[in-house]
């Protein structure tokens with residue numbers, strides 16, 4: 489029976505984005521699914537795609553050669569964020585001490601729960617894993633250890649759908665087979681430094697003396713060394729996060745249109761909607777991608793790097809004008825436009841630049857605060873930029889469906905296009 493002074497677990501979603509897509513669309517189950525279409529590279533691959541040799545950051549044309557039946561989808565971060573929140577909420581049913589480490593990973597402290605529940609930590613973890621699968625419809629791998637470092641090693645040990653318990657007495661067995669550079673927190677520079685000292689495995693690192701470690705390396709590495717010895721040093725940061733890696737808005741319109749002003753207004757409206765969300769979470773964007781999609785599902789993507797961080801739609805719309813004119817083809821029938829805002833920065837207007845930019849930015853921020861307040865009161869599209877007006881005029885006739893990320897056109901009970909509930913869709917088994 490494994491004994492623990494503390495029981496920390498690390499839970500990692502298996503192929504998370506691709507799994508989210510498979511979960512909400514049963515037709516994709518068992519198929520090689522890849523997300524990241526908007527960037528032209530694979531950002532997440534299902535295990536079926538991995539089995540065919542698709543790797544992260546592989547280019548789409550390479551994927552098509554390697555795996556002609558691959559289903560390549562645009563990232564839908566809104567859905568992934570919702571499912572991510574649901575994932576954390578499930579883990580919080582077991583303990584309040586949950587650290588949302590990334591969109592698809594968390595740590596949790598289960599210490600003492602074995603006594604409370606009258607069963608082993610392993611049994612509790614099996615239960616968590618099963619509930620996650622039942623309610624979200626895809627798998628997670630879990631590591632259990634005396635601290636964060638060892639728990640993280642455990643969750644990677646057996647994937648997908650693995651559970652690995654590493655008690656203090658068997659840490660060395662695991663460390664012996666892990667290259668030191670694979671340890672969380674040890675980067676390439678430290679790895680090569682360690683190599684010059686004959687340290688290649690995590691176990692060799694652990695076997696160095698305390699004096700050697702503190703003499704050659706800084707404090708964070710000493711803390712890792714202590715955790716390799718089974719102590720719990722790294723605290724859990726249990727503050728709940730509102731986390732967005734990127735924000736996306738897509739809209740499909742029927743019938744398709746070749747009206748340039750109308751298409752531009754649709755894009756403009758998507759930008760306004762995305763900016764509302766960006767401001768809601770006190771973020772700003774520096775990099776924006778937009779696309780126009782033809783009726784034949786041909787996508788034209790444009791990337792725009794903005795001169796500064798912004799959450800103001802008029803600045804982004806202005807920056808899109810030239811690239812829009814460049815890619816717009818008056819002979820084409822378009823069916824949707826969309827925008828993805830990335831490189832998001834928290835608290836963007838907290839710093840002032842040399843030329844008083846802060847003052848102007850703050851004025852705009854206050855202006856948009858007023859706009860957002862009015863929208864909250866009277867509805868999202870009460871106030872629109874002139875460039876988006878034409879989209880509003882037509883919007884009553886427009887269906888929201890098609891090839892946008894599914895969340896963009898799936899309404900749940902109690903939802904309208906304007907009011908979205910924070911409920912994820914899932915096709916997993918529900919008990």
Ligand SMILES: [Mg+2]
Nearest residue numbers: 500501502592
């Ligand atoms: Mg993962």
